[in-house]
Amino acid sequence: MDADHLSERLATVAGYVPTGSRLADIGTDHAYLPVNLAKRGVIISGVAGEVVRGPFENARHEIDREGLSDQITARLANGLKAIEPGDQIDTVVIAGMGGALITQILTQDFGRLEGVNRLVLQPNVGEMNVRQFLMDHGFSLVAEQILAEDGHTYEILVADRQPVVHPYTADELRFGPFLLAEHNPIFIEKWRHELARSQAVLKQVRSAAVVPVDKVAALEQAIAEIEEVLHRVSA
Ligand code: SAM
Numbered sequence: 343m344d345a346d347h348l349s350e351r352l353a354t355v356a357g358y359v360p361t362g363s364r365l366a367d368i369g370t371d372h373a374y375l376p377v378n379l380a381k382r383g384v385i386i387s388g389v390a391g392e393v394v395r396g397p398f399e400n401a402r403h404e405i406d407r408e409g410l411s412d413q414i415t416a417r418l419a420n421g422l423k424a425i426e427p428g429d430q431i432d433t434v435v436i437a438g439m440g441g442a443l444i445t446q447i448l449t450q451d452f453g454r455l456e457g458v459n460r461l462v463l464q465p466n467v468g469e470m471n472v473r474q475f476l477m478d479h480g481f482s483l484v485a486e487q488i489l490a491e492d493g494h495t496y497e498i499l500v501a502d503r504q505p506v507v508h509p510y511t512a513d514e515l516r517f518g519p520f521l522l523a524e525h526n527p528i529f530i531e532k533w534r535h536e537l538a539r540s541q542a543v544l545k546q547v548r549s550a551a552v553v554p555v556d557k558v559a560a561l562e563q564a565i566a567e568i569e570e571v572l573h574r575v576s577a
Pocket of ligand 1: 368369394419420438
């Protein structure tokens with residue numbers, strides 16, 4: 343992968359960055375995403391944020407090599423601290439991390455999202471955390487996409503700031519309101535796999551010398567929810 347040849351996952355993320363955006367890509371690694379978007383004329387400007395020095399140097403090198411240092415600024419910073427008021431950022435991408443970390447990054451410097459109207463988030467796991475954050479912080483999902491690449495399943499959550507936020511049900515938080523409605527085969531496969539995994543864990547937990555009652559109840563409930571949803575979307 344490079345800036346001219348994004349993975350399907352990153353290309354899908356890129357597809358949700360509106361034309362004319364001022365973008366912050368947090369956890370940018372090589373800055374392939376903002377460089378790609380700048381080269382294609384999609385973004386006006388960008389901040390490539392990285393907390394680790396090695397990837398930050400990679401990002402800076404990539405931006406310089408492409409002659410884009412007037413348009414994209416690499417910043418070594420933790421999470422949203424990479425965003426400064428003068429950047430006038432309106433779109434934030436956070437991709438390729440766990441949902442808990444994405445949520446922590448968004449929560450700990452939430453004030454820096456002032457002026458941000460769109461979030462494009464791609465958690466590798468823990469999507470439920472991210473949906474809960476959105477619902478609690480004035481952002482509504484406007485699209486969700488699921489895709490499989492290199493043996494992994496990825497969900498991309500796109501949310502806009504909206505004056506009235508739609509409250510999600512427990513099912514919508516866990517499975518995703520758009521994904522629930524879509525009946526995508528990748529979605530069905532993901533949850534079949536998750537069902538088998540949860541059933542195996544339940545079997546193991548039940549055979550413990552001291553059975554943890556709370557854990558059994560939580561697993562049983564999760565299994566029932568997954569079964570119910572799979573029944574609905576496979577019908
Ligand atoms: N966003 C790219 C993508 O989706 O391909 C790179 C994903 S890479 C797996 C995750 C990157 O996030 C790493 O380069 C890591 O250093 C960076 N990262 C992790 N925590 C961060 C934080 N709190 N602030 C900024 N970057 C962070």
